[in-house]
Amino acid sequence: MQSTIGKAFCLTATVLSLGLCTGAFADPVAHFDFITHAPDSDAWWNTVKNGIRQADQDFNVQTDYRNPPNGDIADMVQLVNQAAARNYDGVVLTIADYDLLKGAVTKLKAKNIPFITSNTGTEQQSADLGAIMHVGQPEYLAGKEAGLRAKAAGIKTFLCVNHYATNPLSFERCRGFGEAIGADTKASSLDVGTDPTGIEAKVSAYLRAHPDTQAVLTLGPTSADPTIRAVTKMGLAGKIWFATFDIDPDVAKAIKDGTIKFCTDQQPYLQGYIPIAMLAIMHKNHNTDVVAARTELEKDPKFMKRLESYGLKPVYEARNISSGPGFITPQNIEKVSALAGSYR
Structure with missing residues (x-):
């Protein structure tokens, strides 16, 4: 183009x-x-x-x-x-x-x-x-539908990796997911910005500080791709329940290899x-x-x-x-x- x-x-x-x-x-x-x-x-x-x-x-x-x-x-x-x-x-x-x-x-x-x-x-x-x-x-509905899938898998705690917290509606995705599994959305949300290196570091630090986190939800490829690297380096790929919004080639590969359970597609x-x-x-x-x-x-x-x-x-x-x-x-x-x- x-x-x-x-x-x-x-x-x-x-x-x-x-x-x-x-x-x-x-x-x-x-x-x-x-x-x-x-x-x-x-x-x-x-x-x-x-x-x-x-x-x-x-x-x-x-x-x-x-x-x-x-x-x-x-x-x-x-x-x-x-x-x-x-x-x-x-x-x-x-x-x-x-x-x-x-x-x-x-x-x-x-x-x-x-x-x-x-x-x-x-x-x-x-x-x-x-x-x-x-x-x-509908962002809340999309988050809730993803959360209901997590609830069926027994998920009760999660990390919402938010790369566009400047948009108020981004929190609706996190809120829908959190309410579906009965978790505290505010305590589970992480504002990571858009720098890939920074996102990877912040996600890694959060998961080390909160080892009881059962699931990770990313809000798009900008946050999903660095999070894939973070969980892979930490030995959590395929072990921590991981879902995301929106697809790109890295997300597609992660779905194929079992790192990501599913992608919510708009x-x-x-x-x-x-x-x-x-x-x-x-x-x-x-x-x-x-x-x-x-x-x-x-x-x-x-x-x-x-x-x-x-x-x-x-x-x-x-x-x-x-x-x-x-x-x-x-x-x-x-x-x-x-x-x-x-x-x-």
């Missing part, structure tokens, strides 16, 4: 013009903005970008992917303000911090710019902000593709009828073929689309691992 790096007003942000960078077309029918809270270092978002890029090609639109390079939520708010000033045809944004974003989205509404929320945030928060719809994974490709596809369809039809746009998308043979090829399963609700949770286990890892980092 080609990209352009630019400065947005006074705020430096990573900007990927995902539509025109492909060179597939020269005259897009609409120009959208996809704003996330993710730092440049988080490679998990590459799969989201692949979904955005494919939707751009399928619907002949251009989407700018913009994010604060260091993951600063306050900077993300400024990107939303800029989106309103630039009069995009539509915006997609993550609800990294509801309280900080609710003021910024009023500027989108004042300009009558339709927007969809994706990835983080709850469906209620999305509705309260005035978004057309939400595409994402299907990031869908979080990129569906919002842009919905905005494109509604722009073409000159309305914001979610049901009609979703019906049109479901009849699109290209979209349905990709769902089948990539093993993706969105859950359609009255207003929103849930992209997860699903579970990647030893039983389905062979198919999924071939797609990890690209479409899964």
Whole structure:
């Protein structure tokens, strides 16, 4: 994927013009903005970008992917303000911090710019902000579903390795898991930052100081990969109960060799593709009828073929689309691992 790096007003942000960078077309029918809270270092978002890029090609639109390079939520708010000033045809944004974003989205509404929320945030928060719809994974539910699997295995104590504690919703994953097994979530959560060496050291130190820890839960590849190294070096691989969110090649390998029990999958490709596809369809039809746009998308043979090829399963609700949770286990890892980092 080609990209352009630019400065947005006074705020430096990573900007990927995902539509025109492909060179597939020269005259897009609409120009959208996809704003996330993710730092440049988080490679998990590459799969989201692949979904955005494919939707751009399928619907002949251009989407700018913009994010604060260091993951600063306050900077993300400024990107939303800029989106309103630039009069995009539509915006997609993550609800990294509801309280900080609710003021910024009023500027989108004042300009009558339709927007969809994706990835983080709850469906209620999305509705309260005035978004057309939400595409994402209910975080508390995902954590709870993972925790119920742990409870069935007899787990009562755990460590939640949180690499993005700046996002309030990250704690919902930990809380859902902790409440499912009856553990003290606050005492079990560790803010580790994003530096791989630092994460490995912090996890190792915690497990040495708390040898009665039965399970480890990581919230994504950024924390999972260093934690895999930590438990392996400590001789705990396959012995400590280990689950994670989101997949990458290292997580896939760890599932295959028994280090990780399962991966909770929120299907990031869908979080990129569906919002842009919905905005494109509604722009073409000159309305914001979610049901009609979703019906049109479901009849699109290209979209349905990709769902089948990539093993993706969105859950359609009255207003929103849930992209997860699903579970990647030893039983389905062979198919999924071939797609990890690209479409899964």
